[in-house]
Amino acid sequence: MPVLELAAALILILLNGVFSLSELAVVSARKARLRVMAEQRRAGARAALALAEEPGRFLSTVQIGITLIGVLAGAFSGAALGQRAAELLQDFGLAQGLAQTIGYGLVIGAITYLSVVVGELVPKTLALRAPERIACMVARPTSAVSRAAGPVVWFLDASTRRIFRLFGIDARADEAVTADEIRAVVAEAETAGAIETDERHMIGGVLRLGDRTVRGVMTPRTDVTWLDLGDTEEAIRAALLATPHARLPVGEGGPDEIIGVVQLRDLLPDLLRGRPLDIRAHVRPAPVVPDRLGALDALAVLRKAEVPIGLVHDEYGHFDGVITPADILDAIAGAFRADLSDSDEAVRREDGSWLLSGWMPVDEMADQLRVPLPDRRDYETVAGLEPLPIRLKRKHHPRIQQL
Structure with missing residues (x-):
């Protein structure tokens, strides 16, 4: 009967939609999110993670299902419904040849339309909206199908891997996440309202x-x-009263002869009572930090130090500066107004050009102006970019002038 044949065609199309939904949901699901859901004992999360870990077997299973459904829909439902449609048109007076052509054409067009919309587009769009949740829902049934068709799935997966090996291609997916990808995800989260703008700046x-x-x-x-x-x-008293800092390096004769650090709170009783200052008695040792040491490694050094301040030396042992937790906070959250100099780091002028301070960190400039930087460079500030207007193409970037 036409009703049964039509029902069979619709069921096959819906099954195709289920396989398409499963395919895109598992492929699009983030493994990190699936691991979290598995740790939370979310139903189906472990099965979904297992499918994501073996994409070859999973894709082979899905392809078997989609291929069989396509063959059945074309051979059984399409042919039967096409014949029914041709007979119906013949009843309206059309010639047999013309009726069969139009009937089969209408049925094939209708099945193709439903297969594309109901069997592909709608399920895949749905899968993209919540890939992890849907992957958990379909993981167990898909795993059961994979076990049922085990030999065929193994054969297809092995054939795929052999073809990859033949061309010297690694079939395993590259799961490395780059900093640029993290920034893109954070920017997307900011756009969606999941995080605040200040949070994005601090993550950057x-x-x-x-x-x-x-x-x-x-x-x-x-x-x-x-x-x-x-x-x-x-002179020492005047320097202590004038400084805004809580800790100061102490030297003998010059800045290259720094012997340690003194904390103003240790000198405060003598200052308030007018007693003679004994700076040397209050000097505490401070770690020497190489200027090429990573900033995060320096933070670990400051955590262990008796006084959280490091004396930065270059490769020749010359004193280059100091590093404190405030410097680390400045790099993450930005400088506080009291710490800023008379000029801002970057000023956008009315004509659209930028006026940059030479002391502005070059990576902050790159993030703000969306310009690339070489992976290896021997400078840390904008002042190291010389000549700046030549390195940045004007057709891609606004005109920039360095202070």
């Missing part, structure tokens, strides 16, 4: 911090206030 700061050396985050020697034990007590 953490990623930049991982790529920086101590030289890129330290307070340079020219901006360091230090105490010289050879100065008079009046």
Whole structure:
């Protein structure tokens, strides 16, 4: 009867949709998210993760199902419904040849339309909306089908891997996640309202911090206030009263002769009571940090230090500056207003061009202006980009001028 044949065609199309839904859901599902769901004992999460770990077997299973459904839909439902449609048109007076052509054409067109829309587009669009949740729902039935068709699935998967090996291609997917991909995900989360703009900036700061050396985050020697034990007590008192810092390096005769660090709170009783200052008695050792050490490694050094301040030296042992937890926070969250100089790091002018300070970190400039930087470079600030207008193509980037 036509009703049974039509029902069979619709069922086959719906089954095709289920396989398409399963295919895109498992392929699109993030393994990290599936692992979290598995740890939370979400139903079907472990089965979905197992399918994602073996994409060859899973795709072979799905392809077997889709292929069989296509063959059955074309051979059984299409032929039967086409014949029924041709007979119906003949009843309306059309010639047999013309009726068969139009009848089969109408049936094939209708089945193709439903197969594309109901069997492909709708399921795949649905799978993209919630891939992990749908993957958990379809994982167990798909695993059962895979076990039932085990020999065929193994044969297809082995054939696929052999073809890959023949062309020297690794069939395993590259699961490495780059920093740019993380930034893209964070930007997407900000657009969706999942995180705030300030959160995105701080996450970007953490990623930049991982790529920086101590030289890129330290307070340079020219901006360091230090105490010289050879100065008079009046000069030392004046320096202590004028400094906004809680800790100061202490040297003997010059900045390359730093012997340690003094904390102002240790000197405060003598300052308030007007007693003579004994700076040397309050000097504490500070770790020496190479200027090419990674910023995160320097943070680990500061955590273990008696006083959280590091003396930065270059490869020749010369004093280059200091690094403190405040410098690390500055790299992540941005500088506080009290720490800023008279000029801002970057100013957007009315004509669309940018005015950049030479001391602006070059990676922050790259993030803000969306410009590429070489993987290996021997500079940390915008001042190292010379000549800047030549390196940045004007047709892709706004005009930039360095202070």
